[in-house]
């Protein structure tokens with residue numbers, strides 16, 4: 012991009028959810044949006060600029076995927092089927108352990124091709140501070156080189172690695188045959204994890220180092236309160252309050268998590284976070300499917316954010332979040348794909364469509380989420396949660412020129428009414444295959460489905476090579492069936508006993 016800048020015109024410029032401009036254009040220079048006006052106005056104001064006339068297209072701000080995991084090759088492709096969250100987690104430990112850099116690159120390319128220009132990457136840090144530091148730096152580098160903004164949220168399951176209530180892992184293991192006991196022990200219990208004190212120091216240091224970076228951040232990402240423990244949560248709370256850092260955690264995701272809550276050793280995740288001083292504007296909670304009225308009220312009062320992950324919640328049998336109620340309470344909502352989009356294709360249009368159709372309430376006091384609501388979740392909601400809303404999430408003048416050009420050809424069909432609302436049309440009907448190009452910071456990043464500044468084929472080769480040489484740690488189908496039924500039986504017994 013030279014000094015003279017570029018003008019892009021379109022049938023619609025979607026500046027943000029509430030500002031769609033017909034027959035309009037944007038002027039982009041030095042990576043930022045510098046003007047929004049009809050094409051003729053911009054060409055007369057900036058006669059030197061290169062002009063890209065968009066025939067039958069819309070220009071949209073880049074999407075923010077507010078909660079993601081880089082699983083590498085889709086788990087279904089690795090022989091790990093969708094299931095109830097708890098047994099599924101036990102199965103995912105058998106996924107191929109490939110290089111974090113390769114799986115991040117692969118995830119980043121796929122997201123970018125789907126118009127996602129900012130992401131919150133929830134990851135495990137690795138066994139030592141040195142390894143974690145390399146991993147986090149590599150991730151930031153991968154996203155930033157593609158022009159994407161990112162927040163990296165490393166975290167572990169420090170306790171309850173097999174079953175939710177604290178201190179019950181051994182009890183559950185005892186219910187398994189010897190060979191499976193050893194396998195699960197090896198995969199889940201004996202894996203070396205970074206100790207909490209080292210983790211705290213590392214996240215604080217890397218977060219402070221990135222504090223002045225415009226499009227990269229490092230957050231705390233303890234996997235969930237019940238996997239973290241009171242003491243470490245309290246220490247994180249202390250660091251968050253004194254250093255002004257951000258945190259993302261899974262919370263109230265599954266029914267079994269919910270049923271194991273409300274006990275002295277494990278109260279509701281929201282209560283647990285509040286007690287640790289973590290329930291505040293810097294916190295984002297992923298899922299919250301089983302959050303009750305009291306939880307949501309507290310989240311609203313303290314200004315914490317919620318990321319809804321509709322695809323993941325369906326695929327892992329978690330349920331449907333009460334998003335209409337969250338919205339009525341004024342909670343900032345974002346949208347995440349959790350590395351588990353419905354078709355495993357990271358199509359953010361499909362995710363918005365799903366959110367829009369799932370999130371309605373039979374209670375007339377709560378209005379359904381409309382197309383505008385879910386579009387806002389996928390753009391500004393995520394940007395607000397990342398603390399980057401001054402810079403990304405919309406095409407307001409002065410912000411980063413992260414945008415996509417979407418063809419209206421297929422959406423229009425043989426006839427389209429003048430009354431049709433462009434956001435409604437995009438949320439209802441668009442697919443990522445309608446994306447013609449994606450720009451990050453004003454530079455062409457994706458053109459007709461191909462990444463422009465990275466050799467995609469070499470990433471695919473790396474993935475295939477990594478997969479070929481990764482040790483096969485998966486449970487055999489018959490072993491998984493045994494573990495699964497033992498797990499469900501164990502929960503059933505435990506819950507009956509503690510009813």
Ligand SMILES: [Zn+2]
Nearest residue numbers: 080261297349
């Ligand atoms: Zn997740």
